Amino acid sequence: xxxxxxISLKNLLVKEQxxxxxxxxxxxxxxxxxxxxxxxxxxLMSKQFGxxxxxxxxxxxxxxxxTITNIILLGAISGSVIPIFVKVRQEKGEQHFISSFSSMIxxxxxxxxxxxxxxxxxxxxxxxxxxxxxxxxxPLTGAEIDMTVWMMRLLLIPQIILGLSAFxxxxxxxxxxxxxxxxAPVFYNIGKILGILIFVPLMGGSIWGIILGKIPLVIYxxxxxxxxxxxxxxxxxxxxxxxLPRTLSLGAEQVANIVDTLIAFSLSTVTSAALTAFQLAMRxxxxxxxxxxxxxxxxxxxxxxxLHIQGKRVEFSTLLLRIFNQIIFLALPVTVFFLxxxxxxxxxxxxxxxxxxxxxxxxxxxWVLLFFSLGIPLESLRSAIFxxxxxxxxxxxxxxxxxxxxVLGIVTGILFSNYFSHFNTFTVQDMHFNVNYxxxxxxxxxxxxxxxxxxxxVFILEFLFLxxxxxxxxxxxxxxxxxxxxxxxxxxxxxxxxxCYAMTKLWEEIxxxxxxxxxxxxxxxxxxxxxxxxxxxxxxxxxxxxxxFVELLVRIGRKILRRHDHIQQEHVQLNGESQLx
Numbered sequence: 214x215x216x217x218x219x220i221s222l223k224n225l226l227v228k229e230q231x232x233x234x235x236x237x238x239x240x241x242x243x244x245x246x247x248x249x250x251x252x253x254x255x256x257l258m259s260k261q262f263g264x265x266x267x268x269x270x271x272x273x274x275x276x277x278x279x280t281i282t283n284i285i286l287l288g289a290i291s292g293s294v295i296p297i298f299v300k301v302r303q304e305k306g307e308q309h310f311i312s313s314f315s316s317m318i319x320x321x322x323x324x325x326x327x328x329x330x331x332x333x334x335x336x337x338x339x340x341x342x343x344x345x346x347x348x349x350x351x352p353l354t355g356a357e358i359d360m361t362v363w364m365m366r367l368l369l370i371p372q373i374i375l376g377l378s379a380f381x382x383x384x385x386x387x388x389x390x391x392x393x394x395x396x397a398p399v400f401y402n403i404g405k406i407l408g409i410l411i412f413v414p415l416m417g418g419s420i421w422g423i424i425l426g427k428i429p430l431v432i433y434x435x436x437x438x439x440x441x442x443x444x445x446x447x448x449x450x451x452x453x454x455x456x457l458p459r460t461l462s463l464g465a466e467q468v469a470n471i472v473d474t475l476i477a478f479s480l481s482t483v484t485s486a487a488l489t490a491f492q493l494a495m496r497x498x499x500x501x502x503x504x505x506x507x508x509x510x511x512x513x514x515x516x517x518x519x520l521h522i523q524g525k526r527v528e529f530s531t532l533l534l535r536i537f538n539q540i541i542f543l544a545l546p547v548t549v550f551f552l553x554x555x556x557x558x559x560x561x562x563x564x565x566x567x568x569x570x571x572x573x574x575x576x577x578x579x580w581v582l583l584f585f586s587l588g589i590p591l592e593s594l595r596s597a598i599f600x601x602x603x604x605x606x607x608x609x610x611x612x613x614x615x616x617x618x619x620v621l622g623i624v625t626g627i628l629f630s631n632y633f634s635h636f637n638t639f640t641v642q643d644m645h646f647n648v649n650y651x652x653x654x655x656x657x658x659x660x661x662x663x664x665x666x667x668x669x670x671v672f673i674l675e676f677l678f679l680x681x682x683x684x685x686x687x688x689x690x691x692x693x694x695x696x697x698x699x700x701x702x703x704x705x706x707x708x709x710x711x712x713c714y715a716m717t718k719l720w721e722e723i724x725x726x727x728x729x730x731x732x733x734x735x736x737x738x739x740x741x742x743x744x745x746x747x748x749x750x751x752x753x754x755x756x757x758x759x760x761x762f763v764e765l766l767v768r769i770g771r772k773i774l775r776r777h778d779h780i781q782q783e784h785v786q787l788n789g790e791s792q793l794x
Contacts, residue, residue: 244508248500254406255496256563263569264486264493264577269478270357272492274364276474277339278372280467281328300522316442318380322373329369336362343475458608462615469619469626473664476630480660485577487661493563494581494665501547502593505540510596517604530690533601533683537594538698542751542758544593545706546744551586553713555579557726557736565729577658580639581665588669590703591676598679601688610682614675621674625667628652634660698756705750713743 262268302310332339340361344353353361473491480487513536520529551558559579564570602611628651635655636644644659654660683689716739724731751759 244504248504250403250406252496252500252562255493256566257406259493259563259570259574260566260568263571264489264574265569266357266481266486268489269481269486270361271364272488273340273343273474273478274361275368276471277332277336277365278329278368280471281325281332281369282372283463283467300518303522319442321380326373329373333366333369336365340365343471344478346475458612462608462612465612465615465619469622472623473626473668476626477661477664480630480634482656482658485573485658485661487577487658490574490577490581491661491664493559493578494585497551497558497562497578497582498585498589501544501589502595505543505547506593506596509536509540510600513597514600514604517601521604521606526688527690529604529688533597533689534691534695536597537695538702539758539761540593540597541590541699541702542756542762544590545702546709546740546747548586548589549706549709549713549743549747550740551582551589553710553717554736554739555582555586557732558582561729561732561736576639577661580659580662584662584665584669586669587666588672592669592672594676595672598676598683601683602679605688610679614679617678618671618675622667622671625670626664629663629667630660631655631663632660633657633663701754701756702751702758705747705754705756708750709743709747712746713739716742 258268298310298314301313337358340358344358474488477488477491513532517529517532520532556575556579559582560572560575563578564572564575599611602608631652631654632650633644634657635647635650635653636659637657638644639659639662680689680692684692717735720726720735720739724735726732726735748759748763
């Protein structure tokens with residue numbers, strides 16, 4: 214029985230995942246585990262340090278290392294170049310594909326290491342310069358600047374190893390292997406959790422484990438690697454041509470992220486760590502974005518690329534719109550969850566162990582999460598629509614949209630953070646309108662909510678722009694039925710809002726929400742009942758996705774039951790054989 218279980222596990226890990234919904238479901242499960250382990254790490258950090266000056270410095274130090282990784286590695290390889298390699302592998306064979314892909318890995322890693330070294334060398338100049346730009350309310354001491362520089366240099370090391378892991382993950386995705394690449398963040402987060410629990414530098418071991426864990430599958434698929442750069446290879450040149458706009462677009466987005474980081478850092482006061490609140494809320498908000506948006510985008514990308522290569526535009530449009538509908542259907546309940554239950558959620562995630570994470574910290578993170586939640590439904594579609602452009606070999610339009618995100622994001626980020634900085638309370642009801650507040654900086658703690666509102670607004674507008682361009686270029690057909698379907702989903706979500714809000718107020722009259730167990734009861738029971746209402750309303754409104762996912766759950770349940778019955782039968786047979794004379 215153990216042998217059969219191991220064989221089944223091996224087959225699951227190495228087989229192709231060609232069915233999009235099944236692959237997306239598996240990725241969602243793995244991403245869920247990854248996000249949970251990541252939140253456990255942040256919970257332990259919150260217990261240890263709360264939202265403080267130290268955590269602000271940590272997030273400031275991590276900005277540049279993460280920026281380099283996102284620009285060079287995630288931008289150049291995670292989306293824009295995969296269609297080229299899918300085509301090369303199909304038309305010119307394995308050897309030609311391996312040669313082209315090896316060249317890309319070598320150039321990408323070389324460029325990444327050079328940037329990392331430059332950033333490490335000039336970090337002592339970069340950090341003080343960045344702080345001076347935003348005129349922070351609380352100036353940093355020399356010791357705090359030294360600490361930030363040291364953390365930034367240290368964080369550059371794991372980013373290089375994670376970069377190599379990202380290349381291998383892309384390689385495996387081209388072969389429709391999604392499970393093992395998706396396990397990498399889980400091991401990374403486990404290493405960080407062990408590090409903060411027992412205060413030893415295990416992070417290096419955990420990130421090397423990310424790469425080593427993929428090697429068996431690479432060997433199984435007989436993937437080879439060449440240490441050379443084929444500059445004359447036309448496919449390699451095409452990769453550079455297509456990847457450059459994507460790298461530039463991500464570079465523009467990262468500029469906006471760094472500006473947001475600096476603005477948030479400048480909003481910190483003696484009683485609040487605005488940058489930490491912003492980052493903690495963003496980590497929560499990224500949960501549905503990655504769980505639904507990224508999983509469907511990764512699973513569907515090879516299929517979209519193949520449909521484009523085959524010239525099947527109608528099928529391309531049908532698949533893409535179906536993916537959009539499925540993502541929104543799943544993202545809306547989480548949006549309602551964060552909107553209505555934001556305070557209990559933040560308290561349970563970051564403050565469940567007590568420690569240094571205070572009630573004030575809870576309210577501040579919940580305040581930021583409120584505005585982030587407004588953009589979740591359409592921002593969840595961002596990964597999928599970007600991959601649609603990469604599937605049609607168009608990285609110029611995403612570059613234009615990224616410039617739009619940078620310009621509008623910086624302008625609205627400054628204006629909205631200025632406006633809310635004139636208030637100290639974390640409730641909308643206590644605020645009033647004054648147009649002059651947009652153009653002056655106050656000393657209130659609520660300013661950080663403006664950055665989240667800016668982010669939601671900008672990404673909503675970006676998605677609508679990208680959708681319109683796909684429609685104009687005839688890669689998407691029949692937008693009116695699509696918006697009609699979206700409207701029905703939002704109506705179901707609105708019903709869920711009413712039920713969720715009413716149940717929350719009812720429980721607050723009955724339960725003592727200062728106690729953790731009763732807070733858990735409030736949160737889980739309210740969310741569970743609200744989701745049931747959402748599903749029931751979706752059935753009434755004849756929303757197609759509810760039937761699809763119910764059938765998927767039934768199919769998964771039947772597989773589990775069949776497996777359970779099979780194990781029981783084997784157990785009975787083994788017991789019977791052991792009793793024979």
